[in-house]
Amino acid sequence: MSATSKSRCRSYQREDETRIAAILNACHGNRWGNESYWRWKHSLRPDFSPDDVAVSVVDGEIVGCFHGAILPVRLEEGLDVPMCVEGDFAVLPEYRKMGLPREAHDLADKRLLEAGVILRGGFTSQGLNERFYLRQFGYIFAPTETVRFVKILGLDPLQEKVTQLSERLLKDGVLSEVFKGIHLVVDVTLDQLPPAYLEMSEKSLALVPGVAQTPDMQVGISSGLLARALRGPFSLFLAVLRGMLSGSVWVKGLLRNLPTLCKLIVRLVKRRKLI
Secondary structure (H helix, E strand, O other), X not given: OOOOOOEEEEEOOHHHHXXXXXXXXXXXXXXXXXHHHHHHHOOOOOOOXXXXXXXXXXOOEEEEEEEEEEEXXXXXXOEEEEEEEEEEEEEOHHXXXXXXXXXXXXXXXXXXXXXXXXXXXXXXXXXXXXXXXXXXXXXXXXXXXXXXXXXXXXXXXXXXXXXXXXXXXXXXXXXXXXXXXXXXXXXXXXXXXXXXXXXXXXXXXXXXXXXXXOOOEEEEEOHHHHHHHOOOHHHHHHHHHHHHHHOOXXXXXXXXXXXXXXXXXXXXXXXXXXX
């Protein structure tokens, strides 16, 4: 870094992920997580926008990152307002005291006001707030109740969801109609989860641990996306399609199975009211 170094702050771009994860690990003792974890936590969550993540660039190199998410907050019964919940701040040590957090804060401030978001906040201690956030940004410390979030740690919760979905679709007659004469095995690579494959037929829908011997297709998909999509086959198809367009889902063997997939899509559309 030189005396003539120039900094700017901009929104996240997909190619920034490797650098962002590296900065977070460098600033948090290599305990923060990898790129898959970053995507699971940020870019794959519902309603994510590139503007939710700001990066500080100095002489063409990303040296800092700042994350936020706009969520509804209930102030009282019947009064819900949008609030930007912020966190995962990190600036490499050699680029601190350059005002980079202020630049990111001001950039977000302008965008949030344009979007009608009037509250900003995050999670911190009273001591840290008095030392930093109050002085830098004028944040007021307000004790709150924290909701506990549970991260999926294994295949069991997903297997249970798939089994429940299979039973419902079998009972409704959806499986027997949509998968009539079709047996499809899809190897599934799930972020941070053991290998598994989906076996789909007119008799059942199952998520099986392990690697399939002769899969029809191979799919890479985030565990969070799959869990949200298991409301029905049509929802799963739309979720995978959106993931493919955004690059968060990859598929091998798509072309050779295209006739079968087209047949499934037509049948799913016809039975959508029952799903």
